[in-house]
Amino acid sequence: MTTVYFITLACLVVAGYIIAARRARALRPSSGAAVHSLPTYHGLLAAASLIVPMILMFAIGSPIVKQLATSSVFSFFPPEIANDPLQRGVILRDVANLLEGRYQGEPSAALRDAAASYARFFWTGRLVVLGTGIAVGMAALLLVLSRISASFRARNHFERFVLAVLLLCALVAILTTIGIVFSVVWETYRFFFDPSLKGRPTITDFLFGTEWNPQAALRADQGEIKTAYGFIPLLTGTLLITFIAILVAGPLGLFSAIYLSEYATPRFRAWAKPILEILAGIPTVVLGFFAALTVAPLIRGWGESFGLDIASESALAAGLVMGMMIIPFISSLSDDVINAVPQSLRDGAYALGATKSETIKKVVLPAALPGIVSAFMLAISRAIGETMIVVMAAGLAANLTFNPLEAVTTITVQIKTILVGDQEFDSAKTLAAFALGFVLFFVTLMLNIIAQQIVRRYREQYD
Amino acid sequence: MDMTTQGIQIAQPFVPAKPNAAKVVARSVNVHYGEKHALKDVSVDVPDQAVMAFIGPSGCGKSTFLRCINRMNDTIPICRVTGKIEIDGKDIYDPALDVVQLRARVGMVFQKPNPFPKSIYENVAYGPRIHGLAKNKTDLDEIVTTSLEKAGLLKEVKDRLNDSGTSLSGGQQQRLCIARAIAVSPDIILMDEPCSALDPIATARIEELIDELRSNFCIIIVTHSMQQAARVSQRTAFFHLGILVEEGETEAIFTNPREERTRDYITGRFG
Ligand SMILES: Nc1ncnc2c1ncn2[C@@H]1O[C@H](COP(=O)(O)OP(=O)(O)OP(=O)(O)O)[C@@H](O)[C@H]1O
Ligand SMILES: [Mg+2]
Numbered sequence: 238m239t240t241v242y243f244i245t246l247a248c249l250v251v252a253g254y255i256i257a258a259r260r261a262r263a264l265r266p267s268s269g270a271a272v273h274s275l276p277t278y279h280g281l282l283a284a285a286s287l288i289v290p291m292i293l294m295f296a297i298g299s300p301i302v303k304q305l306a307t308s309s310v311f312s313f314f315p316p317e318i319a320n321d322p323l324q325r326g327v328i329l330r331d332v333a334n335l336l337e338g339r340y341q342g343e344p345s346a347a348l349r350d351a352a353a354s355y356a357r358f359f360w361t362g363r364l365v366v367l368g369t370g371i372a373v374g375m376a377a378l379l380l381v382l383s384r385i386s387a388s389f390r391a392r393n394h395f396e397r398f399v400l401a402v403l404l405l406c407a408l409v410a411i412l413t414t415i416g417i418v419f420s421v422v423w424e425t426y427r428f429f430f431d432p433s434l435k436g437r438p439t440i441t442d443f444l445f446g447t448e449w450n451p452q453a454a455l456r457a458d459q460g461e462i463k464t465a466y467g468f469i470p471l472l473t474g475t476l477l478i479t480f481i482a483i484l485v486a487g488p489l490g491l492f493s494a495i496y497l498s499e500y501a502t503p504r505f506r507a508w509a510k511p512i513l514e515i516l517a518g519i520p521t522v523v524l525g526f527f528a529a530l531t532v533a534p535l536i537r538g539w540g541e542s543f544g545l546d547i548a549s550e551s552a553l554a555a556g557l558v559m560g561m562m563i564i565p566f567i568s569s570l571s572d573d574v575i576n577a578v579p580q581s582l583r584d585g586a587y588a589l590g591a592t593k594s595e596t597i598k599k600v601v602l603p604a605a606l607p608g609i610v611s612a613f614m615l616a617i618s619r620a621i622g623e624t625m626i627v628v629m630a631a632g633l634a635a636n637l638t639f640n641p642l643e644a645v646t647t648i649t650v651q652i653k654t655i656l657v658g659d660q661e662f663d664s665a666k667t668l669a670a671f672a673l674g675f676v677l678f679f680v681t682l683m684l685n686i687i688a689q690q691i692v693r694r695y696r697e698q699y700d
Numbered sequence: 701m702d703m704t705t706q707g708i709q710i711a712q713p714f715v716p717a718k719p720n721a722a723k724v725v726a727r728s729v730n731v732h733y734g735e736k737h738a739l740k741d742v743s744v745d746v747p748d749q750a751v752m753a754f755i756g757p758s759g760c761g762k763s764t765f766l767r768c769i770n771r772m773n774d775t776i777p778i779c780r781v782t783g784k785i786e787i788d789g790k791d792i793y794d795p796a797l798d799v800v801q802l803r804a805r806v807g808m809v810f811q812k813p814n815p816f817p818k819s820i821y822e823n824v825a826y827g828p829r830i831h832g833l834a835k836n837k838t839d840l841d842e843i844v845t846t847s848l849e850k851a852g853l854l855k856e857v858k859d860r861l862n863d864s865g866t867s868l869s870g871g872q873q874q875r876l877c878i879a880r881a882i883a884v885s886p887d888i889i890l891m892d893e894p895c896s897a898l899d900p901i902a903t904a905r906i907e908e909l910i911d912e913l914r915s916n917f918c919i920i921i922v923t924h925s926m927q928q929a930a931r932v933s934q935r936t937a938f939f940h941l942g943i944l945v946e947e948g949e950t951e952a953i954f955t956n957p958r959e960e961r962t963r964d965y966i967t968g969r970f971g
Contacts, residue, residue, distance in 0.1 A: 252888055265943060289860070357769075502777075579814075581810060581812060581814040582814055582817075583775075584772065584775070584808075584810065584814065585810065585814040585815075585816065585877070585880075586816070586826070587772060587775060587803060588770060588772060588807065588808035588810075588881070589803065589804070589826060589827040589830070589880065589881070589884060590800045590801065590802075590803035590804030590805075590827065590830070590831060590884060591800070591826075591827075591830050592800055592830075597828070597829050598828065600816055603817070603818070604817050
């Protein structure tokens, strides 16, 4: 039915466009004046005025029909069944199966009647929606057609339609973001303050606790084991790994960007840059087992030759590989912004007798700073949000340490660990994931604000 | 004031170039951009403590020649320069020569003002800093102030030395670029159409400035304005299609050119 509706819609739109455009083409303006809008605009306006009401009709009508059909089903069952949420689910599933011929066994009379009623409501409802949709669309089309004249400002009216569509898209994006933030904030609030939740920590426990051990809350009979939701070890683990990654990727990425944009020949740049970007396309799972199976043993062997005892899972291994992963973010974006610095600034410096590196250091990089900072921010956000590599290479142990040779864990890894496996959604443990998510969100937000400040302070704006 | 045959006023009294005072000597300079032969066999003497103007239709190689004198062409990979250019008797294309030092001695001002996106102070201090011309902060302040003063900009900016150089008006920006060039105390200043982005008042201001600077520097200016060439320069060279057609004292070029092509160009019958 949906398909039918949209095929009709498409046909009407095309027809509306053609009719309106043709009618506009046939217009003969009164002497002296010109036709205000091109026929295309009359056509587009007609099409737009068809689409909007028809889609609205569908969006409003369909759920109503569905609702009516569903509620008609329950009148065939006694109230004690019809009012039980679980039974209602079962009935609806049975009705759907019956209608699609997938029902196992012999259906009861009530069920058969219910299914028939459902189908009846559903189909007539849909037909009504289709009919009204077409009627509304045609009315709108006729309205536009009736107004087509030499002086009709179809071009300007269509502009408003474009504005509305763009605004709508922007709103959807913004509202989605707000929605996600609210849902995270709400669940976080529940994690800390919902009285029905057993084993929830206080905010101070969470923010300043140095022990992370949510697993113990898994089963009731394990109630004796102490659960702990101190998130400090996760924060330090996250920061440690991110720091190592940036230590690797920052210089490598930035310097390769400088090399590519300022020193390399165009030919070298043409093939080196795509290769660097391929690095960004390697799935993190692959990088993860590369870290765990190649890099970690290497570090271990190297440590042993110095008499160091290095855990087979270490922050260093994860950080190094994560650094590799984010190099292309830094190098590629920095390369672009460095290239965007006008040649005239470089010429100005050269003409004063600056060497190439002096020019880069004192003129090019300051001018490109805002872009470079955003490249770093993007890279850092990627590093903080990265999960797979850490799971494989750094482990799950929530050690509070700044030693890169020990196993650590990160916020994202713990979120993943908490939500994988089956437990009820409402436990303190699952809600802890939201609290962690909220903190993660907060940390990235702070980093962004700091970056903005840095840019504002040191930016050198060329026009 | 005397009128030229073409009706162009020569406002500046003519100062003959001192004999033997050639600062820049070019002999058979050829420039190729890849396959394109942009400058053909150019030989010219540029006098010291005077202004020399390069004129000629667009694409004739004026900028190219200018950029040979401070070897800015080195930054263009496909550009090849042959022949000989000497400054104070020293070949500047000598492989042993330090290009960076050369450019410190030969300042350049570009067509479009290109101040660094830094403060006014930093713009001027940039050159002295990289060449270590100032021993301390007081020295540097001194250099910055005198350079701005010489560029005739000090009065307008002395209370806002920390504002961005790009916040100035176009004419002020160009004077800032001149101050920046002067700050490294060059011998020669090359100016490539320094007034083409400016209004008449800012242009007049810069022309005045060029005239004042003449006593201390050797200045070469590329310009599309005949009037400007006549007003500010003592010698003029006319280029056409990569060839130096005619060169001589400005008054002679404008009143009595030897070549038909020069006369046509100056009178605007050319193009
Ligand atoms: N970077 C370059 N690459 C290739 N060819 C160039 C380059 N720069 C200049 N040319 C060529 O060399 C010739 C001389 O150019 P030049 O810039 O010296 O002219 P110009 O006299 O300064 O002209 P204008 O008055 O328009 O500035 C032109 O034909 C131009 O196409
Ligand atoms: Mg030029």
